Amino acid sequence: MKLIHYISTRYSLYTILLAILSVPLFYLLVQRIMMYNLDESLGYQKNWIQKKLETGPPEDFTSYNNSVIIVPTKDTVVRDSFYNKDIFIPDDDEMVKHRVLESVIGVNGVYYSLQIQKSMLEDMDLVQSISALQFVFILFLLAGLFLINRNLSRNILRPFQDTLRKLADYRVDKHQTPQFERTAIQEFGELNRSLDALLLRNATLYKAQKEFTENAAHETQTPLAIIQSKLDLLLQTRVNGEQAGLIEELTISIRKLQKLNRTLLLLTKIENNQFPETESIDIKTVVMHTADQFADMVTEKQIQLETGPMETCRVEANGPLIDILVSNLFSNAFRHSTSGGTIRMSLTQHTFTVSNTTSGSALNGEQIFQRFQKQSMDSRSMGLGLEICKQICELYGHQLQYRFLEQQHYFSVSFLSAS
Amino acid sequence: MNILIVEDEPALSKSIVTYLKQEGYACAVAVTASDALAKTEVFDYDCILLDIMLPDGSGLDLLRTLRRDKRMDGIIVVSARDALDDKIAGLQLGADDYLAKPFYLPELSARVASVIRRRKFEGSNELELNEIKIDTASRMVRVHNNVVDLTKKEFDLLIYFIVNKNRVLSKTAIAEHLSGSDADLFENFDFIYAHIKNLKKKLAAAGADDYLKSVYGMGYKFEVL
Incomplete structure (x- = not known):
């Protein structure tokens, strides 16, 4: 439920309740005033008749519907009494409520019983009128509320909705701080200012963290270079086979660290959007180049490299990143192929696919693209290669998919907006 | 053969010097870019090993200066940073080769020899x-x-x-x-x-x-x- 509807529903319910309650109140009030006026008016009429009777006989008084009845009486006590009475009115063909003043008056020693009738406003009429009035009032109120709400949502709430939309689209790694619309409403202004501060703080923290990763990765390379150089020198001294074995193991670990650093740096840079330059890239050329690069290694490992259909596929992207994407998918297939296996590459107008035969079973499709998720026992693999592929694909909106079919792992990239 | 090693990390330059000296090279070490510039103004080197991140500036600026002065010293850029950028920048500015840290000393030695061969004898060595x-x-x-x-x-x-x-x-x-x-x-x-x-x-x-x-x-x- 929208906030404005929530508020206005409560307002409306309260107003309707008030309007309904006001019907009997109005009725009682109007009736009281009317009675008072009628009684007053009947009193004046009585006084007037009394005066007239002093100068003329009571037979002179004629009135519509016998509304004034003057009858001589034996009663000698002067009194007034008011009461209500239903009287049939032939013209209306219905009973009409009347206010009646019955009194005894004495004129020149003669006492008369005087009855004056005055038709009253019909109760039903009164209730109906008031109800109708209140109904119209409620109708106008609701219509007004509806129009005001619509206007509010359109105009006053627009900056708020704009803020919501921009927040929904906001991603800290996209490096674009949203500019919120200016607003005259104090609360929205405060909200926007708080959000600005929050986003700025987040962006700064994010940047600091990324820079830290970048610097840490950079700074680690030099000590690694020192360790490596000392090991190289150590190997030239009189070392025995056992010591040389230890040196070799150290060397392999250093290479792993180096590669890890480099990969983390690359990931950070992709996430930091530090590859802004794009060009039109012919994927076929990249694939062929990668196949050439790995040709020797494929031979060394006695792997069959097959190329399937190679159609033309062009994408707009950063050249080095696409090189990395294709070469990482290839490295991945290479690493997980056994000697004598087959790696197959194919390219259609929209999709690049690398598959490799395996003796193993399907990989966990949800985990393979996650950082440091190793699927093999190979200690040289760090599980970052596919993560990089995923990041590159996400950057450009390409789809990276994994399938397992007939003892083969298939990795494919469906290029968005490929031509 | 004279080699200039521009590297601010003494432990690393010491290793390089030890290894290359055994190969018969004469090695000099510069710790800063200005130090390196001063040395290149006085001597000609057959090969300069240039670290990109130096305390008083980028090795790439030094590379730019040397190439602008039409110096023919062979230059190998050594960098701890991500290979991609520095490699491209270094080679575009006229470096002969690029080596990422950490490297093997035998690999460095092979690269130095290769650069010297190409520079000194125009490739026909x-x-x-x-x-x-x-x-x-x-x-x-x-x-x-x-x-x-x-x-x-x-x-x-x-x-x-x-x-x-x-x-x-x-x-x-x-x-x-x-x-x-x-x-x-x-x-x-x-x-x-x-x-x-x-x-x-x-x-x-x-x-x-x-x-x-x-x-x-x-x-x-x-x-x-």
Whole structure:
């Protein structure tokens, strides 16, 4: 439920309740005033008749519907009494409520019983009128509320909705701080200012963290270079086979660290959007180049490299990143192929696919693209290669998919907006 | 041969100097960019090893200055940063080669030798070691004037061994020299063994001495007495 509807529903319910309650109140009030006026008016009429009777006989008084009845009486006590009475009115063909003043008056020693009738406003009429009035009032109120709400949502709430939309689209790694619309409403202004501060703080923290990763990765390379150089020198001294074995193991670990650093740096840079330059890239050329690069290694490992259909596929992207994407998918297939296996590459107008035969079973499709998720026992693999592929694909909106079919792992990239 | 090592990390420059001195190079060390500039103004170097991140500025600026002054020193850019950017920038600015930290000293030595060969002799250099004569430009190998037909890998191995003669070369270093940083895609480095065996066989067939020695547990050594 929208906030404005929530508020206005409560307002409306309260107003309707008030309007309904006001019907009997109005009725009682109007009736009281009317009675008072009628009684007053009947009193004046009585006084007037009394005066007239002093100068003329009571037979002179004629009135519509016998509304004034003057009858001589034996009663000698002067009194007034008011009461209500239903009287049939032939013209209306219905009973009409009347206010009646019955009194005894004495004129020149003669006492008369005087009855004056005055038709009253019909109760039903009164209730109906008031109800109708209140109904119209409620109708106008609701219509007004509806129009005001619509206007509010359109105009006053627009900056708020704009803020919501921009927040929904906001991603800290996209490096674009949203500019919120200016607003005259104090609360929205405060909200926007708080959000600005929050986003700025987040962006700064994010940047600091990324820079830290970048610097840490950079700074680690030099000590690694020192360790490596000392090991190289150590190997030239009189070392025995056992010591040389230890040196070799150290060397392999250093290479792993180096590669890890480099990969983390690359990931950070992709996430930091530090590859802004794009060009039109012919994927076929990249694939062929990668196949050439790995040709020797494929031979060394006695792997069959097959190329399937190679159609033309062009994408707009950063050249080095696409090189990395294709070469990482290839490295991945290479690493997980056994000697004598087959790696197959194919390219259609929209999709690049690398598959490799395996003796193993399907990989966990949800985990393979996650950082440091190793699927093999190979200690040289760090599980970052596919993560990089995923990041590159996400950057450009390409789809990276994994399938397992007939003892083969298939990795494919469906290029968005490929031509 | 004079080499200038521009590196602010003394532990690393010391290692490089130790290794290259044993190869017969004369080495000088500069710790800052201004120090390096002052040294290059006084001496000519056959090869400059240039670290990109220096305390008083970028090595790339120094590279730019040297190339603007039409200096012909061979320059190898050494960087701890992400290979992609610096490699492209370094080579575009006229560096002869690029090496990412950490590197193997034998690899560095091979690169230095290669840059010097290209710079000094405009690429047509004969590398000679006793009965083995190598023309690095045409990639021709002769033993006692018999042409030895080597594959690209075997040729690269031979050069690598000769440049690092009398050194123990680990299998990892050799594998990375042959396959670059993708070497770690192999589960083991047995493939080197096949190349070395073939190289040995071809050299022996052409009448060369048996220089290539397997050093148990360590790797290989091209032994020249």
